[in-house]
Amino acid sequence: MLQSVDLPVQEHTKLALRVQQIGKVVDTSDGPLTILEDINFTVLAGESVSIVGASGSGKSTLLSLLAGLDTPSMGSIELMGSPYSQLDEDQRARIRGKTVGFVFQSFQLIPHLTALENVMLPLELRGIELATARAQAMIWLGKVGLEERLEHFPKTLSGGEQQRVALARAFIGKPAMLFADEPTGSLDEHSGAKIIELLFSLNHDNRSTLILVTHDTALAKRCGRQLHLQGGRLLPE
Numbered sequence: 001m002l003q004s005v006d007l008p009v010q011e012h013t014k015l016a017l018r019v020q021q022i023g024k025v026v027d028t029s030d031g032p033l034t035i036l037e038d039i040n041f042t043v044l045a046g047e048s049v050s051i052v053g054a055s056g057s058g059k060s061t062l063l064s065l066l067a068g069l070d071t072p073s074m075g076s077i078e079l080m081g082s083p084y085s086q087l088d089e090d091q092r093a094r095i096r097g098k099t100v101g102f103v104f105q106s107f108q109l110i111p112h113l114t115a116l117e118n119v120m121l122p123l124e125l126r127g128i129e130l131a132t133a134r135a136q137a138m139i140w141l142g143k144v145g146l147e148e149r150l151e152h153f154p155k156t157l158s159g160g161e162q163q164r165v166a167l168a169r170a171f172i173g174k175p176a177m178l179f180a181d182e183p184t185g186s187l188d189e190h191s192g193a194k195i196i197e198l199l200f201s202l203n204h205d206n207r208s209t210l211i212l213v214t215h216d217t218a219l220a221k222r223c224g225r226q227l228h229l230q231g232g233r234l235l236p237e
Contacts, residue, residue, distance in 0.1 A: 015078075016044060017078065018042050018076075018078040019066070019076075021074065022036060023038060023073050024058070024065065034232060035232055037232050039233070039234055041234065043211065046209060047209055047225065048203070049210065049226075050211075050221075050222075051211065051212070051227045051229060053215070053228060055215065057229040059215075060181060063179055063213045065077060068092035071085055072085055079100075080095070082095055097173075098173075099176045100178075101169075101170035101175035101177070101179070101208065102181075103170050103183045104166065104181050105183065105184075105186050107166045109169075111153065112153070115149050115151070115153075116141065117137075122169060141165070144202075145164065149165075160187055163191075174208075177208060177209045179211050180199065182214055182215070183199060225237070
């Protein structure tokens with residue numbers, strides 16, 4: 001079985017992520033609700049880190065904050081040296097487009113685009129020439145074993161095939177940081193195992209920093225480090 005291998009220490013001295021005193025509070029009909037409180041950790045470039053916790057522990061909220069899809073109520077997040085949490089949405093989106101890849105539980109493919117068009121999209125958004133984006137997307141779909149599914153729409157693909165398309169889309173831009181949120185949560189055990197092998201293989205080849213959210217402790221142990229969330233707080237490592 002392929003194991004996750006972090007980069008040698010001397011190669012990942014650059015700090016990829018710094019999280020300082022992060023908190024998230026939302027207003028409810030019953031008053032303020034604290035989802036996350038006093039979250040602190042750092043991740044070096046090239047590391048693979050899993051965030052583990054029971055349902056309701058705040059895992060997905062934390063991932064949204066780290067990815068800049070939401071903003072913290074307090075504290076700060078630095079991504080690749082940028083004060084991520086202090087930027088506006090447009091600024092965060094520009095950074096995401098250049099440095100971040102995503103793999104979601106629900107695939108998040110665009111239904112009216114083919115597999116090829118879904119994978120081309122990140123490069124097109126960067127302004128890459130159409131012919132170059134198409135050629136690169138074909139290469140990446142070949143890497144995930146879908147060279148015969150280029151013109152298929154998501155609804156005609158199995159769950160495992162859709163997640164393969166999502167992996168190709170996530171890696172085509174060679175992201176420095178990859179966020180994965182329960183990447184096997186919508187798949188059966190057999191398909192999920194194949195996706196995980198593929199995810200770690202592609203991530204190792206691309207040398208991305210990986211942040212993986214999961215409730216599966218066995219999957220979490222495939223990463224170099226595990227962070228455990230409980231009641232919105234990180235347990236000591």
